[in-house]
Amino acid sequence: MEIKKLICINCPMGCPLTVEMEESKVIRVSGNTCKRGEDYARREVTAPARTVATTVKVVNGKAGRVSVKTREDIPKEKVLACVKALKDVQMEAPVCIGDLVAADIAGTGVDVVATGNVGEL
Amino acid sequence: MEKYDIVIIGGGPAGLAAAVSARESGIGSVLVLERDKELGGILNQCIHNGFGLHTFREELTGPEYAGRFIEKAEELGIACKLDTMVLEISPGKIVTAVNREDGLFELQAKAVILAMGCRERARGALNIPGFRPAGIYSAGTAQKLVNMEGFLPGREAVILGSGDIGLIMARRMTLEGATVKAVAELMPYSGGLKRNIVQCLEDFGIPLKLSHTVIDIKGKERLEGVTLAEVDGRGKPVPGTEEYYPCDTLLLSVGLIPENEISGKMGVELNPVTAGPKVNESFETNIKGVFACGNVLHVHDLVDFVSEEAAAAGKNAAAYVKRESAEDTAEKDVWDAAGREVPVKPGEGVKYTVPERINAAHMGEKLTLRFRVDGVYRDCYVSVWFDGERVIRRKRQAVAPGEMEGILLDRELLLRYPGLDAIRVAIEPG
Ligand SMILES: Cc1cc2nc3c(=O)[nH]c(=O)nc-3n(C[C@H](O)[C@H](O)[C@H](O)COP(=O)(O)OP(=O)(O)OC[C@H]3O[C@@H](n4cnc5c(N)ncnc54)[C@H](O)[C@@H]3O)c2cc1C
Ligand code: SF4
Helix, strand or coil, X not given: CEEEEEECCCCCXXXXXXXXXXXXXXXXXXXXXXXXXXXXXXXXXXXXXXXXXXXXEEECEXXXXXXEXXXXXXXXXXXXXXXXXXXXXXXXXXXXXXXXXXXXXXXXXXXXXXXXXXXXX | CEEEEEEEECCCHHHHHHHHHHHHCCCCCEEEECCCCCCCHHHHHCCCEEECHHHXXXXXXXXXXXXXXXXXXXXXXXXXXXXXXXXEECCCCEEEEEECCCEEEEEEEEEEEECCCEEECCCCCCCCCCCCCECEEEHHHHHHHHHHHCCCCCCEEEEECCCHHHHHHHHHHHHCCXXXXXXXXXXXXXXXXXXXXXXXXXXXXXXXEECEEEEEEECCCECCEEEEEEECCCCCECCCCCEEEECCEEEECCCEEECCHHHHHHCCCECCCCCCECCECCCECCCCCEEECHHHCCCCCCHHHHHHHHHHHHHHHHHHHHHHHCCCCHHHHHHHHCCCCXXXXXXXXXXXXXXXXXXXXHCCCEEEEEEEECCCEEEEEEEEEECXXXXXXXXXXXXXXXXXXXXXXXHHHHHCCCCCCCEEEEEEEC
């Protein structure tokens, strides 16, 4: 049996998790305070994923940039590709929280949405 | 002079939550004064996610979290003056402020809520002689540059201090294409949240060097590199452990300090440990009708707790205004005569508590006593003592200075000890 120690990153409690694995299958998760911790551990040892937050350029806006995020977690190894793909994206003001910035970013099937408001100039 | 029931200084998450709560408690005349051109405070530059899990049961980014409260404040028609800097408050609650439109002006408030947040410690952080070349920034300034201006301050960075902003910036700079070579932390433990160490450093293979500091800086015009060294138990560099890191950027993330110049001048008593006002169970300072919440009171790592604390301060300020304004003084007289304040003292392992005085007759059914510990403790207990008797004992897997702790107190329990002299919170070994 293999034992992996993780820190749950799903909320700021940061519970210390212990994952017991047998032939790369998860047998038991302990140390979590809530269900999200168990889900996180199962995913982290098989297919780790993260939410990405960055900014994109805005034209004709009161501010030159707006903050954005992936609507859901994307595979960890796609994080840098996602940020790179967003470097060339430009939004036209006005931008509102929730506006679609880019669909299916870096082939992940996940959309990127605005997390800030930028008014028109 | 214009008059308001409640004037709130600062329009960050604390000021906004206090305003919303005061309004919802039935006070119509509420004014928020904010020196920036927009509401939301420091959250506007915190574009990463992880805010609001407690408050909204979903994970939001900083601007989204602030957006929820700004919307709410707009819905309730709360008055705000932006680009308005508060200069002074008199003990009689006359607020002096300045902006372009009105020039210098004064307002009379019945109650004041201090919500000015905090600023970064910068000076004195680099305890080394020599030049200060370009390329040295506080982590918060770098956060603003990258997230608001889209400007990457450098290509190769070292970060001094492992506070959350430094950790978040390590990831942010990496995503933007810079190489972060190391995060050095003077203490033997990190000052930031565990989750940030995992997702901001470990995810990108950035080394966290505990018990390390910067001992030398190279470069006259522009930073060329820094030398890190290990420190011993007393913070002295250990000879032979020096390591040189070429870099063009050094970020300082060495802590935050509450912004209390105005509070101090008006006579609000400050706690030397938190650098924030000393408050009672109602978040009221030593000056009656002056309340404090958020980072101006004590530095928070979680904005959710800021909102919770601010909502309580807003509600208590509303109740104060109602009592003081009522023609019939019966309620006020009963309030003023009820109970007495018992001091809360930090015991073994505890650095400070907020509040530091509790009048059980004035508190709600439950009150979260917030505190920070002075070191890392594993498998320990958080205990609350009423004089010589231990009344609460809660198991904790681990506590650390970087994470604010809390313990719930019941009014019922307190009322059972009418002769109580002091409440003490302590960390006890398992
Ligand atoms: C640089 C920095 C980065 C941070 N990053 C994170 C992070 O990544 N994650 C996290 O969870 N927490 C972060 N924090 C902590 C965060 O500040 C708190 O969680 C929360 O924002 C505190 O809310 P607040 O309303 O008390 O303070 P603030 O958000 O600081 O708001 C205070 C407001 O008061 C205004 N003000 C101050 N003085 C005056 C005056 N004299 N007149 C008028 N207005 C005034 C300010 O302009 C500001 O808008 C960060 C803090 C700082 C300083
Ligand atoms: S297990 Fe639950 S409570 Fe613990 S860190 Fe994860 S999400 Fe938070």
